[in-house]
Amino acid sequence: MSHTDGRVSVTGTRPSPFSLSTAIDITREGITMGDRSLETAADQRGASATEYGLLVIFIAIAITVGVGLFGGAVNDLFDRLVTDLQGAGVL
Template identity: 50%
Template sequence: MRSFFSNLATRLRRDQRGATAVEYGIMVSLIAVVIIVAVTLLGGTLKDTFNTVGCSVQGGKVFSATGGADGKGGCVAAP
């Protein structure tokens, strides 16, 4: 019985699969944090860019943050 536990302990010390899984988990979590920070920082800029392009496609209109029908931003006629 003692030799069984001794062999088991030896195998567990040599087995690196658990450590590799933890390393991959840490890498995935760090990548997720970087993506969340990038989306948070660039979100407003991307929204404004898409709104401007969308208004341009509508035919000579420009995006205004206070314009639009409800006053919350939208496309208005170009000056």
């Protein structure tokens, strides 16, 4: 590369895009993109899916425990409310 009159001119041949550090290399071991292989990206997606699955399971457990602990009390509250409303002639 040389600088003349404020302009930049490139001399020589243009490098192959596959010689860059972010190039895609296809080998018998797999396809890689720069320093990160596509297999690693798939592993990370699998790990994220597992984490979300565990999160859903823990939320479901929390809901089940909450309904088990407070479900009876809420049911009794609504039963008393209906009884009081029927006694007042509203229902």
